[in-house]
Amino acid sequence: SKERVEASEKPLIIQLADGRTVKGKAGVTTPLFVAQSGALVSKVNGELWELGRPLEADCELQLLGFDTLEGKKVTSFPCSSQFCQMWILTFEMVFFFIYLFLPKDTLSEYRRRGFTEVVTPTLYSTALWQRSGHWDHYSENMFTVTSEGSQTYALKPMNCPAHCLMFEHRVRSWRELPVRWADFGALHRNELSGALGGLTRVRRFCQDDAHIFCTPGQLEEEIVACLDFVRSVYRVFGFSFHCLLSTRPTPCLGEPEQWDNAEQQLERSLQQFGERWELNPGDGAFYGPKIDIQIKDAIGRQHQCATIQLDFQLPIRFDLQYVGQDGQLHRPVMIHRAVLGSLERMIAILAENFGGKWPLWLSPAQIMVIPVGGNSESYAKQVVQQFHEAGFMVDLNEDQGATLNKKIRSAQLAQYNYIFVVGDKESESGTVNVRSRGGKQLGRRPTEELLTSLTQLRDSRSNENEF
Numbered sequence: 001s002k003e004r005v006e007a008s009e010k011p012l013i014i015q016l017a018d019g020r021t022v023k024g025k026a027g028v029t030t031p032l033f034v035a036q037s038g039a040l041v042s043k044v045n046g047e048l049w050e051l052g053r054p055l056e057a058d059c060e061l062q063l064l065g066f067d068t069l070e071g072k073k074v075t076s077f078p079c080s081s082q083f084c085q086m087w088i089l090t091f092e093m094v095f096f097f098i099y100l101f102l103p104k105d106t107l108s109e110y111r112r113r114g115f116t117e118v119v120t121p122t123l124y125s126t127a128l129w130q131r132s133g134h135w136d137h138y139s140e141n142m143f144t145v146t147s148e149g150s151q152t153y154a155l156k157p158m159n160c161p162a163h164c165l166m167f168e169h170r171v172r173s174w175r176e177l178p179v180r181w182a183d184f185g186a187l188h189r190n191e192l193s194g195a196l197g198g199l200t201r202v203r204r205f206c207q208d209d210a211h212i213f214c215t216p217g218q219l220e221e222e223i224v225a226c227l228d229f230v231r232s233v234y235r236v237f238g239f240s241f242h243c244l245l246s247t248r249p250t251p252c253l254g255e256p257e258q259w260d261n262a263e264q265q266l267e268r269s270l271q272q273f274g275e276r277w278e279l280n281p282g283d284g285a286f287y288g289p290k291i292d293i294q295i296k297d298a299i300g301r302q303h304q305c306a307t308i309q310l311d312f313q314l315p316i317r318f319d320l321q322y323v324g325q326d327g328q329l330h331r332p333v334m335i336h337r338a339v340l341g342s343l344e345r346m347i348a349i350l351a352e353n354f355g356g357k358w359p360l361w362l363s364p365a366q367i368m369v370i371p372v373g374g375n376s377e378s379y380a381k382q383v384v385q386q387f388h389e390a391g392f393m394v395d396l397n398e399d400q401g402a403t404l405n406k407k408i409r410s411a412q413l414a415q416y417n418y419i420f421v422v423g424d425k426e427s428e429s430g431t432v433n434v435r436s437r438g439g440k441q442l443g444r445r446p447t448e449e450l451l452t453s454l455t456q457l458r459d460s461r462s463n464e465n466e467f
Helices: 002-006 031-035 078-090 104-112 126-132 134-141 160-168 216-237 256-273 313-317 343-354 374-389 404-413 424-429 447-459
Strands: 011-016 021-025 041-044 047-049 059-064 116-119 123-125 144-146 152-155 179-183 186-188 204-214 241-246 277-280 290-296 302-311 333-342 367-371 394-396 418-422 431-436 441-446
Touching: 104 116, 123 126, 126 134, 126 152, 126 160, 126 313, 160 179, 160 204, 160 313, 160 333, 204 216, 204 343, 216 241, 216 256, 216 290, 216 302, 216 333, 241 256, 256 290, 302 313, 302 343, 313 333, 333 343, 367 374, 367 404, 374 394, 374 418, 374 424, 374 447, 404 418, 418 424, 424 431, 424 441, 431 447, 441 447
Parallel strands: 011 059, 116 179, 241 277, 367 394, 367 418
Antiparallel strands: 011 021, 041 047, 041 059, 123 152, 144 152, 179 204, 186 204, 204 333, 241 290, 290 302, 302 333, 418 431, 431 441
């Protein structure tokens, strides 16, 4: 307007909320210039004002950071979106994204249970670990690297602080809860060399990690759902298990009343779950009680794989909040949850449990195709392609220097579930001659019929090898 043009570069006195005064020029000075850093939006005389919009008169200026509701809603201001993106980049939030490249069955099961798959960065500034409290208690077990400028970073040993960053990224409503995020990212822990052991204890591992943010009223239902997930997975493997309710240790963080309520909720969830459980006094985490699930391997050793932990401290440290039905800000409850735990350790347990004789659905070596005679190789390759397209792990033995018996024996020693022998007769009739890895001859079967039978056996996740 004409008045604004005439007022251009008029000296201004800007009163800040903390009592300071700043000099500026009308039509030139912006809240962004005054803020320099740490603010996302401003209030001028009590009204929201974009950081990039010039001030027009003497005013009272309030700079709002991300720790305010107005700051978290800053994306609604077009002029400040670029600055907001820079601020997000500082805290590495821009690198979070939805991750869909997982096995079909895994992804569909997680989706069915309301989880979203995410991937978070492997490397973080130590500022994150200081904020979460891990740096004070766990830094000796973390791998660190120092970049130019003496900035120290650490490989993540767990995913929970990253998921807290994601939750605090914007204002959450009670309607969004529970939020369930699953993360299969690689974790690194600088374990002592004497503590390492095969695949059961390694320094770099992956786990089926997940975190749930919910209201206190949703907690009991979420715990039961986690326990049901554990049961459904372990039932497939054929494992028996029992649960341990680990209560508050000494010392611990939080109020006694908070611990009492949490432990009672976990106990009610276990009673509703219906499986055998025991009390494990004093073995909870310092930040909250937990349920540990133990399984027994083939030689009788106990392994603690699955865990369900309540955490009241990280939501406080990261000031996590959601807007409740009453319009007020409330603190969510955080659940740490793993079903298999370390995937490497679970693979070791399964390898010992099955003695290398993997069931078809889990086997990395399902089918070996052995051609007999030069004229059958083309047909053998067709069979390989047919089963490969159906999702089977199938190989072809083209060793011209080995006898048929030697090829069969090699496939049996390699623990292939099934061995297909094909010759001229099989090629002409569209069949294969089937043997099991135990040496049982299952006879000649039509290829299409066999494909249907093995697909049904695989998809049933049966631990039997008969069809």
